[in-house]
Amino acid sequence: MEAMVEVLEHELEEAFEVKNKKSLHRYVLLLTENIVKKDNYEKEQLKISSKIQNLTEIVKQGFQRMDERFEAVDKRFEAVDKRFEAVDKRFEEMLHYMDKRFDAVDKRFEESRQDMNDRFKESRQNMEKRFEESRRNMDKRFAQLQWTMGLGFTILAALMGIFNFY
Numbered sequence: 001m002e003a004m005v006e007v008l009e010h011e012l013e014e015a016f017e018v019k020n021k022k023s024l025h026r027y028v029l030l031l032t033e034n035i036v037k038k039d040n041y042e043k044e045q046l047k048i049s050s051k052i053q054n055l056t057e058i059v060k061q062g063f064q065r066m067d068e069r070f071e072a073v074d075k076r077f078e079a080v081d082k083r084f085e086a087v088d089k090r091f092e093e094m095l096h097y098m099d100k101r102f103d104a105v106d107k108r109f110e111e112s113r114q115d116m117n118d119r120f121k122e123s124r125q126n127m128e129k130r131f132e133e134s135r136r137n138m139d140k141r142f143a144q145l146q147w148t149m150g151l152g153f154t155i156l157a158a159l160m161g162i163f164n165f166y
Contacts, residue, residue, distance in 0.1 A: 005032050 008028045018024050 005029060008032065 005028050
């Protein structure tokens, strides 16, 4: 690197008029320090590309592991789906059983309602018969009462008439 500094200083002194040698030396040092050598650049590029390759390999492996995890999760979801299907089947069976029970209860209720209607009709008929008999008895008693009162008044009128003439 120092040889390069000396060569550049000598070439610039030959090409231009130098007013300050220290300034020229600092300029050449700055210039040579900031120049990247081709082989250093290539080494750095190789390091970077190898690191990028390593990173891409790591990313590929990560994606493969994620794919494996997703497959495992998919299998678990399939197992859960099967369990839900079994639960749905049991639920459907239970609903079918409950429908049968409700139908039986409805049938018993309908039979009970019909029986109660029949008994009510029978009871109503009996009550109507008793009411009719009671009405007939009352009519009969009223007629007897009227006849008896009429007879009593007639006898009373006859007696009064007989006793008034004497």
